[in-house]
Amino acid sequence: MSSQPEVFLNGEFLPLAEAKISVLDRGFLFADGVYEVIPAYAGKLFRLQQHLERLNNSLAAIRMPPVMNEQQWTEVLNRLLQTHSQSDQSVYIQVSRGAANTRDHQLPSEYQPTIFAMCQSIANDNLAHIAKGVHAITLDDIRWDWCHIKSVALLGNILLKQQAADQQCGEAILLRDGYANEGSASNLFIVKNKQLITPPKSHNLLPGITRDLVLELASADGVDCIEAEISEQQLGTADEIWLTSSTKEIMPVIKLNRQIVGNGQPGELWQRMAKRYSEFKTDLRKQAHV
Ligand SMILES: Cc1ncc(COP(=O)(O)O)c(C=O)c1O
Secondary structure, three states: OOOOOEEEEOOEEEEHHHOOOOOOEHHHHHOOEEEEEEEEEOOEEOOHHHHHHHHHHHHHHOOOOOOOOHHHHHHHHHHHHHHHOOOEEEEEEEEEOOEOOOOOOOOOOOOOOEEEEEEEEOOHHHHHHHOOOEEEEEEEOOOOOOOOOOEOOOHHHHHHHHHHHHOOOOEEEEEEOOEEEEEOOEEEEEEEOOEEEEOOOOOOOOOOHHHHHHHHHHHHOOOEEEEOOEEHHHHHOOOEEEEEEOOOEEEEEEEEOOEEOOOOOOOHHHHHHHHHHHHHHHHHHHHHOO
8 A cells, every 4th residue: 555645636535646637627727716724623524514615605706606515515625534533634625717729818718627735734843933912014916806705816915925924924914005905815803902804705814714713703702803904104013913824823913014912922811812813723623533
């Protein structure tokens, strides 16, 4: 038996090294595809329905129908996770418009989508490191106008993230017309006078699954939450800044553009919400064992 991790490609489960696609795949040639990243705790998928709904919304936005239903996805993902029932994993799904016979910008009238899924470990030591607080910078958002689509065209995001990394920062917070919308790979929250604020969903940001959960957990815990635009000035004077994503969870920002945020430590409300988030994960893990 091969020691290669097993992946899913176009209806088959096979070792990673044997998973091959055509160089004419439109995902490769044009970034003509979308993706999802779904955490799984002790084999239990985190908010699967919401992730699949966003996948189907992304597909619809690029004029593709759903490629599999929820039951089919569940079977595929559970099979990938079956050898990882003790650890935390993130499942990666990518769907592209498949390979045409020639390289042509125009959408093919008929095609066979390329459907790929794999899982990899979530680095829990990295999460512990993040919990101590990250540094961030603000940058102009150079991406396109359809940031609500989880497109595999991530060149803008990765170049922005790299600019942050070049300055020893963990994330770039992106500005458009004087407003902060999200990070290069995360959603944005600020706390001001005990109120939790996150920008409303729009074409300027990805509708994060973690974002929605954080809003739910905070509301349930009696926190005053609003969805409102965050100006660059509000960002600069926030008591706390958080960045959320499926694999990084809730990252407290302790320095923005080299200036200390709040008292320079992960804030009080962050501590409370990180605890709620961790309890949510513990409950999920318990469900995996019933
Ligand atoms: C640009 C961007 N915004 C927000 C997020 C957070 O989304 P989620 O919480 O669903 O992981 C991501 C995740 O990768 C992202 O790439």
